[in-house]
Amino acid sequence: MYSAADHAHMARALRLAERGLHTTTPNPRVGCVIVRDDRVVGEGWHERAGEPHAEIHALRAAGAAAHGATAYVTLEPCSHHGRTPPCADALIDAGVARVVAAMRDPNPQVAGRGLDLLTLAGVRVEAGLLEAEARELNLGFVARMARGRPWLRLKTAASLDGKTALLNGESKWITGESARADVHRWRARACAILTGVGTVLADDPRMNARGVDAPRQPLRVVADSRLATPSTARILAGGALIVAAVDDPDRRAALEAAGAEVIVLPGPDGRVDLDALLAELARRGVNELHAEAGATLNGALLAGGWVDEWLAYFAPVALGHRARGLFDLPELTDMAGRRPFELRDLCQLGGDLRLTLRPRSDQA
Numbered sequence: 378m379y380s381a382a383d384h385a386h387m388a389r390a391l392r393l394a395e396r397g398l399h400t401t402t403p404n405p406r407v408g409c410v411i412v413r414d415d416r417v418v419g420e421g422w423h424e425r426a427g428e429p430h431a432e433i434h435a436l437r438a439a440g441a442a443a444h445g446a447t448a449y450v451t452l453e454p455c456s457h458h459g460r461t462p463p464c465a466d467a468l469i470d471a472g473v474a475r476v477v478a479a480m481r482d483p484n485p486q487v488a489g490r491g492l493d494l495l496t497l498a499g500v501r502v503e504a505g506l507l508e509a510e511a512r513e514l515n516l517g518f519v520a521r522m523a524r525g526r527p528w529l530r531l532k533t534a535a536s537l538d539g540k541t542a543l544l545n546g547e548s549k550w551i552t553g554e555s556a557r558a559d560v561h562r563w564r565a566r567a568c569a570i571l572t573g574v575g576t577v578l579a580d581d582p583r584m585n586a587r588g589v590d591a592p593r594q595p596l597r598v599v600a601d602s603r604l605a606t607p608s609t610a611r612i613l614a615g616g617a618l619i620v621a622a623v624d625d626p627d628r629r630a631a632l633e634a635a636g637a638e639v640i641v642l643p644g645p646d647g648r649v650d651l652d653a654l655l656a657e658l659a660r661r662g663v664n665e666l667h668a669e670a671g672a673t674l675n676g677a678l679l680a681g682g683w684v685d686e687w688l689a690y691f692a693p694v695a696l697g698h699r700a701r702g703l704f705d706l707p708e709l710t711d712m713a714g715r716r717p718f719e720l721r722d723l724c725q726l727g728g729d730l731r732l733t734l735r736p737r738s739d740q741a
């Protein structure tokens with residue numbers, strides 16, 4: 378169905394889309410290449426929300442050469458008026474003869490209507506070329522649109538025997554500089570970073586992205602059942618979202634005076650309702666949520682089935698059985714209760730390892 382040239386042009390469009398890795402939130406990352414008579418006449422990518430989409434940049438570059446051309450787009454052209462006009466209409470007005478989309482848009486406001494508009498206008502439409510690659514690039518956007526919560530990526534750093542800190546709480550540093558720099562790159566692509574109040578009290582982290590050429594910082598989110606976050610905590614610098622289970626007007630006022638936003642989402646166990654928190658973050662346009670926390674929040678996220686991806690960093694050291702572990706979970710009484718993961722990637726970072734894992738649906 379697709380030629381080698383089709384594959385090459387869509388691969389180029391995906392590389393263009395990657396340029397928006399740190400900037401397009403809450404919008405998807407999209408690239409577009411326009412080809413006429415086997416020659417690229419225009420290309421572009423979506424850079425920031427509220428600014429022109431990839432197709433518009435490519436059409437402007439192509440000019441009159443877009444008439445009769447093929448447009449390769451990594452996501453179905455939009456059909457609705459948002460902060461920018463519909464891209465499907467722009468492609469039709471430019472006289473494009475063929476549109477190849479890597480995937481259909483999961484946004485209910487589009488959901489095939491962009492391709493339908495093009496078809497009705499006489500444009501030859503095809504979809505599905507390099508779809509898996511396009512979905513991977515926008516897994517957070519797809520997750521938010523399809524299920525109403527972000528893609529949750531959990532990061533842990535541990536010794537080979539699965540320990541995150543000594544019994545007295547000391548944890549700096551288990552992994553080396555290369556691994557820590559890699560973590561900042563993952564933070565930078567996320568829309569928000571989630572941690573627990575225990576981590577804030579123990580380490581006073583900034584939880585931002587440093588050493589990365591990114592024009593924005595992710596939203597910092599603290600799950601803090603009883604509003605115990607100090608108003609002097611470094612995570613509040615530049616603003617943060619504090620999510621509590623119970624309200625305390627005095628503590629709320631102190632945190633808000635320090636620049637934080639406080640919301641209350643009580644769960645049945647006296648802790649923050651994590652399901653409600655994820656839904657709230659999705660409502661705020663969070664596509665990818667990066668979690669770095671201690672064993673309590675890590676365990677709750679895993680037990681709730683909210684972990685979509687696990688970045689597990691391991692240093693070649695052993696800390697012993699009395700050191701602190703990765704997850705606070707109920708004791709298993711048989712292997713049927715284990716939580717299986719699929720290894721998607723393994724790489725060495727300096728002297729450390731990073732395993733990229735995703736949950737398996739089977740229990741084999």
